[in-house]
Amino acid sequence: MENTGLITFEYVNTVIKERPKEIHKGQCGRVLIIAGSVGMAGAAVLAARGALKSGAGLVRIAAPEELFDILQTAVPQATCMSISEVISLRSAEIYKAIAIGPGMGVDEKNYFLIKEILREYDGPVVLDADGLNSLARFDENLENIRQRKSPTILTPHPGEADRLLAALGENSVKLLGRIKSAELLAEKTGAVVLLKGAGTLVTFKGNGTYINTTGNPGMATGGSGDVLTGVIAAIAASGVEAFSAVKAGAFIHGMAGDIAEERHGQWGMTSVDIEEALPAAFKKIVGK
Ligand SMILES: NC(=O)C1=CN([C@@H]2O[C@H](COP(=O)(O)OP(=O)(O)OC[C@H]3O[C@@H](n4cnc5c(N)ncnc54)[C@H](O)[C@@H]3O)[C@@H](O)[C@H]2O)[C@@H](O)CC1
Numbered sequence: 001m002e003n004t005g006l007i008t009f010e011y012v013n014t015v016i017k018e019r020p021k022e023i024h025k026g027q028c029g030r031v032l033i034i035a036g037s038v039g040m041a042g043a044a045v046l047a048a049r050g051a052l053k054s055g056a057g058l059v060r061i062a063a064p065e066e067l068f069d070i071l072q073t074a075v076p077q078a079t080c081m082s083i084s085e086v087i088s089l090r091s092a093e094i095y096k097a098i099a100i101g102p103g104m105g106v107d108e109k110n111y112f113l114i115k116e117i118l119r120e121y122d123g124p125v126v127l128d129a130d131g132l133n134s135l136a137r138f139d140e141n142l143e144n145i146r147q148r149k150s151p152t153i154l155t156p157h158p159g160e161a162d163r164l165l166a167a168l169g170e171n172s173v174k175l176l177g178r179i180k181s182a183e184l185l186a187e188k189t190g191a192v193v194l195l196k197g198a199g200t201l202v203t204f205k206g207n208g209t210y211i212n213t214t215g216n217p218g219m220a221t222g223g224s225g226d227v228l229t230g231v232i233a234a235i236a237a238s239g240v241e242a243f244s245a246v247k248a249g250a251f252i253h254g255m256a257g258d259i260a261e262e263r264h265g266q267w268g269m270t271s272v273d274i275e276e277a278l279p280a281a282f283k284k285i286v287g288k
Pocket residue numbers: 039040041042043044101102103104105129130157158159160196197198222223224225226
């Protein structure tokens with residue numbers, strides 16, 4: 001077992017810093033979010049808003065064209081591109097981080113796109129939801145993640161973690177336990193792994209396993225994980241190295257959940273309330 005510790009305010013305070021006076025949007029991190037499908041445009045909206053409210057300078061959403069009207073109305077700050085264009089974007093260097101998966105659906109076409117990004121893009125990639133499910137279904141032994149040299153971030157909930165573990169020929173989270181499951185995934189893939197749920201875990205081979213100290217049961221509501229994807233992608237795009245970005249992202253997302261709980265209560269809060277509380281959470285961390 002890796003060394004364990006807690007993700008605390010004091011730690012996150014050293015990761016997220018006040019912005020330099022002369023900074024411009026091109027230096028605040030360009031994020032590409034590949035997400036959404038017909039019936040799940042909301043997942044792309046939540047991930048994009050999560051990134052924008054976590055300081056991303058520019059956010060682009062790659063999605064099916066049928067979703068553009070919804071996306072540009074719900075997130076006017078973001079630009080859109082057709083998901084069919086992404087494949088020709090061989091080296092997407094203009095993006096400082098790419099997030100793939102929320103509400104994307106699972107099929108072979110999406111799998112080929114994910115494979116291409118994992119091979120060609122040499123920045124941090126956040127894989128969530130159907131990004132993980134596609135790999136679990138089509139990528140034997142998760143070879144495309146294992147081969148990667150640049151940072152890969154996996155953010156499964158226990159159901160998604162079970163699918164990834166099965167692809168690796170391993171037992172389920174229930175049988176292995178949360179810590180062992182997260183560490184096994186990290187060890188076998190070389191990725192930074194965040195295992196969601198009460199007491200979110202963040203682990204990276206040889207760097208220890210950390211338990212998040214923020215968050216509450218009110219966050220068990222559809223779309224709250226999609227917001228987290230955007231938060232982590234934005235922090236990674238700002239230049240913070242992957243393991244620290246994931247730890248800080250988990251903490252701030254949970255903190256936004258705690259602010260949403262204060263404002264709306266555990267029963268009534270939704271993922272939009274979490275996303276809307278992100279600015280207050282960042283302000284508490286940075287003091288501005
Ligand atoms: N507005 C939208 O467009 C939304 C789209 N979403 C997308 O819907 C797709 C399917 O995701 P789902 O997560 O609903 O479906 P999944 O089939 O991946 O997961 C659902 C099941 O996973 C297990 N699970 C989840 N969290 C768990 C936990 N903390 N402990 C134990 N078991 C747990 C449970 O068995 C649960 O029924 C994803 O692409 C996701 O991004 C969802 O995020 C909801 C909102």
